[in-house]
Amino acid sequence: MTDAPAPASQPRNPLHGMTLEAIVTALVAHYGWPGLAERVPLRCFSTDPSVASSLKLLRKTPWAREKVEGLYLFMLREQRRGPRGGA
Structure with missing residues (x-):
């Protein structure tokens, strides 16, 4: 017995x-x-x-x-770029 067809592979979609x-x-x-509430101003993150x-x-x-x-997705891109600046 088969249910729904298998979802299409999304190897390039980081949210998949x-x-x-x-x-x-x-x-x-x-x-x-606090950082999350600053970047996405929602009460559920701040209160x-x-x-x-x-x-x-x-x-x-x-929305x-x-x-x-x-x-x-932005956080993932920043992590892939690695640390900025030099010491």
């Missing part, structure tokens, strides 16, 4: 296979809640922040989810 929870957790680990409250809002608010996903 990432859960929203994993994205938020990675952003918090990288920027911290009593938690992953659960953030997920609740992001699942209901497409906010897009901003968070965009910041995640």
Whole structure:
């Protein structure tokens, strides 16, 4: 018995296979809640922040989810470039 066809492979899409929870957790680990709230000004990031409250809002608010996903992609690009400047 076959269910839905297998999803097309997306080897070049860094969001493919990432859960929203994993994205938020990675952003918090990288920027911290204050840094995340500064970059994406949402109350769920600045007032009593938690992953659960953030997920609740992001699942209901497409424009906010897009901003968070965009910041995640930006963070990945910055990490790939490596540390800036020299010492």
